[in-house]
Amino acid sequence: MSAALRRLHAERRRYSIDEETFRAIxxxxxxxxxxxxxxxxxxxxCIREFAKYKPELAPPSDENPDGWRRRSDDPLVRKIYALWTVLRNGGVVQPRFPDAYVKRMTKADRADFLTPVQCNTVIEGLKEIIDREGLGGGNIRTSRR
Known part of the structure; x- marks a missing residue:
């Protein structure tokens, strides 16, 4: 079952949409x-349409309906997410976000909450994994331009 189909049916259950209404939507x-x-x-x-039937269950308007986080303004945090994407695309990791890895490395809940020193620690760790797995080609830089 695809991620889109799982999400659709999970939201259908959350909104308690009956079969006839679901087919119409x-x-x-x-x-x-x-x-x-x-x-x-x-x-x-379809999920946006579900919200019209039960607006009290709709997510707040500032929440991204696609489930993705807003892009960070900090270039070091963006680098962490970019390196994590390299690992995801290479099939090394499964989670969408590096939260568990960041927590293990720095005790912070998310990359958005890191100091620059902590960001560099996480970046270096991710680069080592990428090099070990042979995904980076050795040209990943941490310097700001």
């Missing part, structure tokens, strides 16, 4: 009554 948003093979964009469109 699918038809209106993606043009068919079946959720098989739905894309993430289609699932997000």
């Amino acid at each position: 699918l038809l209106g948003q993606i043009g068919r009554e079946s959720s098989k093979g739905i894309t993430m964009a289609g699932a997000n469109a």
